[in-house]
Amino acid sequence: MKSSMKTPDKDGEKKADKDLTKQVKISEGVEQSNSSGSSVHELINGFNRSPSPPAPRKRLRTVSGSGSKAEHHLLTTKSGRKIYTKGRPPWYDKKGNTLKQPYVIGICGGSASGKTTVAEKIIEKLEIPWVTILSMDSFYKVLNDEEHKQAEESNYNFDHPNAFDFDLLQETLARLREGKSCEVPVYDFTTHARDHNPKIMYGADVLIFEGILAFHRPEINKMMDMKVFVDTDGDLRLSRRLNRDINERARDLNGVLEQYFRFVKPAFESYIAPGMKAADIIVPRGGENDVAINLIVKQVMTQLIKRGYDQSASAKYRQELICRGPMVDDAPQNLILIEQTPQVRGLHTFIRDRRTKRDDIIFYSERLTRILIEEAMNFMPYTEKEIELSNRQKEIGLRKNTQICGVAIMRAGETMENSLRAIVKDCKVLFPKIKRI
Numbered sequence: 001m002k003s004s005m006k007t008p009d010k011d012g013e014k015k016a017d018k019d020l021t022k023q024v025k026i027s028e029g030v031e032q033s034n035s036s037g038s039s040v041h042e043l044i045n046g047f048n049r050s051p052s053p054p055a056p057r058k059r060l061r062t063v064s065g066s067g068s069k070a071e072h073h074l075l076t077t078k079s080g081r082k083i084y085t086k087g088r089p090p091w092y093d094k095k096g097n098t099l100k101q102p103y104v105i106g107i108c109g110g111s112a113s114g115k116t117t118v119a120e121k122i123i124e125k126l127e128i129p130w131v132t133i134l135s136m137d138s139f140y141k142v143l144n145d146e147e148h149k150q151a152e153e154s155n156y157n158f159d160h161p162n163a164f165d166f167d168l169l170q171e172t173l174a175r176l177r178e179g180k181s182c183e184v185p186v187y188d189f190t191t192h193a194r195d196h197n198p199k200i201m202y203g204a205d206v207l208i209f210e211g212i213l214a215f216h217r218p219e220i221n222k223m224m225d226m227k228v229f230v231d232t233d234g235d236l237r238l239s240r241r242l243n244r245d246i247n248e249r250a251r252d253l254n255g256v257l258e259q260y261f262r263f264v265k266p267a268f269e270s271y272i273a274p275g276m277k278a279a280d281i282i283v284p285r286g287g288e289n290d291v292a293i294n295l296i297v298k299q300v301m302t303q304l305i306k307r308g309y310d311q312s313a314s315a316k317y318r319q320e321l322i323c324r325g326p327m328v329d330d331a332p333q334n335l336i337l338i339e340q341t342p343q344v345r346g347l348h349t350f351i352r353d354r355r356t357k358r359d360d361i362i363f364y365s366e367r368l369t370r371i372l373i374e375e376a377m378n379f380m381p382y383t384e385k386e387i388e389l390s391n392r393q394k395e396i397g398l399r400k401n402t403q404i405c406g407v408a409i410m411r412a413g414e415t416m417e418n419s420l421r422a423i424v425k426d427c428k429v430l431f432p433k434i435k436r437i
């Protein structure tokens, strides 16, 4: 979107006024409300939860990293809906081309301004199946011992552009835009380090990239179809950050304040706020600005449709496959079909039913792949093995051959990973096409 558009704030269109009046009314006579509509009670509530003196650092090891808000790529929205945010495993058309580029939304704003909340609300309202959230946190540089010590003492500047690996970020975003898969580091704010296990991400119909310096590098800005700046009052950002860092990021009050005034606030003024100039849309007040979020969602949907996004396309393709009927007759000789037991049919019924919810499909698919892998285990090489029973009698059993056995899975292999690991103790899963980061 090229034209710059400021979304309605307090003085905006009538609807915004109406919403604001509603907000004020809700606050009136209940508790004191600040300019953003958030109550003072809300702001101090978090501190009450965290007793003074603060809990020891490592005890509060709630994972609060770049993957935490959508842990295992499953985002549970405030309304309880579960959304899969890993993106879409690469699909190819009949000519071997990957499908269209994702629509990229960049979300920039100060720390605790509500970037993630806005991103989640956009996703929730869009109601499209393939979405990805990429967070800048994943691209914090790995610290050396000295820097790590400084971070522990709240004396490391995580808000300066030098704290991020922008080259890696640019490369990752470029790959995701091409619909390719990537291994993305998961950041742990409690240890200032990356988790051992990165997460695998794919392109999607919509890709949201959020971070404090999301608009810092012009080459990255060029990859965005829409740039949104979340503009939340500084005092509110500080109070939310205190709440969050103490309760979720294992920090103490003094440390948060020291870091804030030494690094966070100056960096906001020098590097983050100038990002507003690059923005197409400015969202005052963040996640509670439903008028702005609805406008963004409407614009994204319009653009997706212009690009040929068709929600019913996958349903049409499935129907085509059903009409073609089973391909058992002309199947190759070495194709083995799973026995159609009542259990297998029951699982298929869940998976094929158009009313089945997304997380249920994931659950029942995993059960089905377990059956598939159990069956596949019968084709592994086994050798006889003599064992001794508890009554000292001997018995000849079977042990899996110790030789390495490689199995190539052409499509949807990753969806089988959990089941495979649950059944084969010593398996190694390789993703040959994935770019290692």
Ligand SMILES: Nc1ncnc2c1ncn2[C@@H]1O[C@H](COP(=O)(O)OP(=O)(O)O)[C@@H](O)[C@H]1O
Pocket (backbone or CB within 6 Å): 038, 042, 109, 110, 111, 112, 113, 114, 115, 116, 117, 118, 240, 241, 244, 286, 287, 288
């Ligand atoms: N409208 C709101 N009212 C109350 N708390 C909020 C609101 N928006 C965000 N928060 C809280 O503030 C913190 C930061 O919000 P988040 O969306 O994660 O911001 P960011 O991604 O910019 O750091 C979180 O703890 C979140 O729960």
Ligand SMILES: Nc1ccn([C@@H]2O[C@H](COP(=O)(O)O)[C@@H](O)[C@H]2O)c(=O)n1
Pocket (backbone or CB within 6 Å): 110, 111, 112, 113, 115, 137, 140, 151, 158, 159, 188, 189, 191, 192, 193, 211, 212, 264
């Ligand atoms: N080890 C770290 C890394 C980053 N931070 C702070 O996080 C802020 C960015 O995250 P938001 O969710 O608030 O956008 C940033 O302001 C860093 O100061 C940290 O404290 N420790």
